[in-house]
Amino acid sequence: HCVQVLLCRSKVYSVDNEQQTGPSLEFVVPKDLAQGFINNKKESYRFRFQKIFDQSTKQEEIFENIAKPVAHSVLTGYNGTIFAYGQTGSGKTFTITGGAERYNDRGLVPRILSYLYECFSLETTMVYTTHVSYLEIYNDSGYDLLSSRQKGSGFENLPKVVIMEDPEQNIHLKNLSLLQSVNEEEALNLLFLGETNRMIAETPMNQASTRSHCIFTVHLCRREPGSATVHRSKLHLVDLAGSDRVSKTGLNGQLLTEAKYINVSLHYLEQVIIALSEKNRSHIPYRNSMLTSVLRDSLGGNCMTTMIATVAVERRNIDESISTCRFAQRVSLINNEAVVNEELDPLIAHLKREIQCLKAELSMVTGVQREEQLTEDEKLKLEELLKAFLDDPNPEVSLNLGPDMRKIQHCYSRLKVQTICWIILTSYANSFLSHLKSSTNKQSIGSCNPYFKNDSLLLLHFSDHATSILLQC
Numbered sequence: 001h002c003v004q005v006l007l008c009r010s011k012v013y014s015v016d017n018e019q020q021t022g023p024s025l026e027f028v029v030p031k032d033l034a035q036g037f038i039n040n041k042k043e044s045y046r047f048r049f050q051k052i053f054d055q056s057t058k059q060e061e062i063f064e065n066i067a068k069p070v071a072h073s074v075l076t077g078y079n080g081t082i083f084a085y086g087q088t089g090s091g092k093t094f095t096i097t098g099g100a101e102r103y104n105d106r107g108l109v110p111r112i113l114s115y116l117y118e119c120f121s122l123e124t125t126m127v128y129t130t131h132v133s134y135l136e137i138y139n140d141s142g143y144d145l146l147s148s149r150q151k152g153s154g155f156e157n158l159p160k161v162v163i164m165e166d167p168e169q170n171i172h173l174k175n176l177s178l179l180q181s182v183n184e185e186e187a188l189n190l191l192f193l194g195e196t197n198r199m200i201a202e203t204p205m206n207q208a209s210t211r212s213h214c215i216f217t218v219h220l221c222r223r224e225p226g227s228a229t230v231h232r233s234k235l236h237l238v239d240l241a242g243s244d245r246v247s248k249t250g251l252n253g254q255l256l257t258e259a260k261y262i263n264v265s266l267h268y269l270e271q272v273i274i275a276l277s278e279k280n281r282s283h284i285p286y287r288n289s290m291l292t293s294v295l296r297d298s299l300g301g302n303c304m305t306t307m308i309a310t311v312a313v314e315r316r317n318i319d320e321s322i323s324t325c326r327f328a329q330r331v332s333l334i335n336n337e338a339v340v341n342e343e344l345d346p347l348i349a350h351l352k353r354e355i356q357c358l359k360a361e362l363s364m365v366t367g368v369q370r371e372e373q374l375t376e377d378e379k380l381k382l383e384e385l386l387k388a389f390l391d392d393p394n395p396e397v398s399l400n401l402g403p404d405m406r407k408i409q410h411c412y413s414r415l416k417v418q419t420i421c422w423i424i425l426t427s428y429a430n431s432f433l434s435h436l437k438s439s440t441n442k443q444s445i446g447s448c449n450p451y452f453k454n455d456s457l458l459l460l461h462f463s464d465h466a467t468s469i470l471l472q473c
């Protein structure tokens with residue numbers, strides 16, 4: 001996890017760009033004289049972050065510093081998440097989606113889409129497939145923002161997204177559209193469709209952008225032509241609801257209900273973050289809210305996660321700013337273990353097996369030998385089959401090697417070696433026994449049979465009678 005802080009508005013803070021220890025941000029809160037000179041309240045709050053961006057920072061710089069490294073790792077098969085957290089009006093939406101007025105104000109989502117498609121066009125040896133989804137979480141319920149079926153305003157007109165969990169505890173989102181975008185223009189159109197649905201769902205009473213969480217996800221599939229290996233990765237771009245505390249917002253009625261939902265979901269997000277940052281915690285409470293369930297992989301799992309904490313550093317917002325920074329500091333303690341998501345395309349793997357089988361059948365029919373050698377792995381599997389066949393006491397047991405002549409020949413040559421050993425040892429054993437019989441003048445001497453232990457060790461088994469005579473001798 002890395003945490004970046006964006007600051008805006010007037011100065012009640014100072015930034016120290018110390019090279020060795022990393023940049024730090026300090027808030028100075030003078031003591032309230034009304035509370036008397038003698039009180040123990042802290043006057044200075046200092047936080048260290050990976051990067052701190054001041055108000056003058058341009059969107060381009062944020063993209064280059066924050067989003068590009070994450071987008072790059074998504075291209076190589078890692079999952080990535082960028083989420084913006086901060087109080088209402090501090091610039092989360094501006095950072096993630098952008099401002100509508102100027103082209104230069106476009107945010108991380110359009111810039112990342114543009115970057116990804118540019119990389120696809122440059123890397124001609126790979127085939128990329130991109131799908132997009134856009135989820136809005138309002139009052140702990142999910143809504144599909146890419147639905148083309150919206151009939152009127154309000155969230156009730158958007159398809160409700162339901163969380164499903166499979167036996168391996170993977171999360172699936174039912175009713176969430178996953179739409180393919182073959183180029184940048186199509187992907188931007190989907191972003192625009194989502195933004196429009198988001199605005200239609202808003203009513204004057206419900207400025208959803210402030211009171212809902214939005215997750216724009218790019219699903220990437222990368223494969224080399226002809227290869228059965230597929231890299232699948234996801235990039236979540238998350239615009240969280242304003243983190244303002246209910247007490248401060250002074251709301252009532254429906255707005256109070258919404259604020260409580262936000263507080264609860266952000267509280268659960270915080271609980272998950274705290275649990276993840278504590279060593280030896282076995283249970284992480286992801287299931288408490290839809291937000292933490294959906295972001296489960298991004299927070300403590302297989303994901304490269306970057307948090308952007310947006311801070312409105314006006315004096316009246318100082319408590320919120322300090323609480324945002326504290327939260328960001330906790331997030332930075334989490335260590336995720338990201339791995340490349342590589343899998344075998346089931347269809348290609350199946351077709352490859354079928355081709356092998358058909359080639360084998362063809363060489364049997366035509367008598368033309370296949371030139372490539374059996375691999376060590378294939379040989380090992382054949383040895384196991386042969387051993388199971390020889391060890392099986394059932395005389396009816398069959399050895400099924402398929403139509404591949406190379407495998408049949410390999411098994412025959414193994415059997416030949418074993419049979420020669422068997423014949424030699426049996427003749428030794430029998431001449432030994434007849435020697436014993438004549439030297440001891442015994443009529444009955446018992447029996448001696450050679451047998452294989454493992455597939456290489458040939459042993460003699462003397463019957464009990466033969467053993468006792470041997471011991472007497």
Ligand SMILES: Nc1ncnc2c1ncn2[C@@H]1O[C@H](COP(=O)(O)OP(=O)(O)OP(=O)(O)O)[C@@H](O)[C@H]1O
Nearest residue numbers: 087088089090091092093094095099209210241242
């Ligand atoms: N870096 C910036 N440069 C210029 N304008 C900005 C910047 N950041 C935010 N703004 C402006 O400030 C206002 C509030 O920003 P924004 O809507 O992004 O806040 P927010 O944190 O997403 O709030 P909410 O929680 O309500 O969604 C907007 O009008 C936005 O255009």
